[in-house]
Amino acid sequence: MQIIRFADIKPQPWRNGGGVTRELASHRGAASADDGAWDWRVSIADVTKAGDYSAFPGMERLLTVVEGELLLLSVDGAEHPLEKYRPFRFPGGAASSSALPTGDVRNLNVITREGAFRAYASIIELSKKRAHPVFAGQLGILLQGQAAVSHGNAVSEDAPVPLDRYDAVVGSDSQTPEILGRGFLAVVSIDPVAG
Incomplete structure (x- = not known):
């Protein structure tokens, strides 16, 4: 992660x-x-x-x-x-x-x-009950509030890692990071343009 x-x-x-x-x-x-x-x-x-x-x-x-x-x-x-x-x-x-x-x-x-590439940005409200995954080709950036990130789909004994304002989590499709908390998260996607 x-x-x-x-x-x-x-x-x-x-x-x-x-x-x-x-x-x-x-x-x-x-x-x-x-x-x-x-x-x-x-x-x-x-x-x-x-x-x-x-x-x-x-x-x-x-x-x-x-x-x-x-x-x-x-x-x-x-x-x-x-x-x-x-x-x-x-x-x-x-x-x-x-x-x-x-x-x-x-x-x-x-x-x-x-x-060559096309960018998208979504601003989402975080939840303490439902984690938000960050996939490959994405960055999750904490804009406001308190949040922590953990390995979502992997068995891990590691405790969630706290995020500070404007920290960015690099997405992955294997051991996809998941963010829980209260506040707002920017999810930036960078997609290659086909052709």
Whole structure:
């Protein structure tokens, strides 16, 4: 079972210097050999001032506000008010910027290479009675509350491992991790595009 501890990740400046991000996971594959970039990346960014976003031509972005109330996102001149826990998809190469009408926000960002991968994000409410499995190709990220993760379909004597806010659990189809608790979990799926 793999847990990515948010507290251990050093913040990195955005490409354009407009904020900081913490990379939870990324993948570099054959499609990235030409430009040296990743094929997909999952990160959490702090947005503390209005301004432009870095451009990622040839990529698709899936952005979810996970802390704060509202982000006013402008994509190619069209404004989109993004409320907490509502994922929004847009082209990575689009001219995009944001305003912060209600103060600072923190975003969950999933960026995928167009034509190679497609990302999905679901925000679910956790239960203490019914564990939520995290399968291969998924990350489970604790957004709020208290939770612990254990091996779900394997016989294990190990006690559940507590999660801190923004810790990520890497999914698996063998010994599938299961998360129990109270709060909200982001389940990010990265699917290869067929063809």
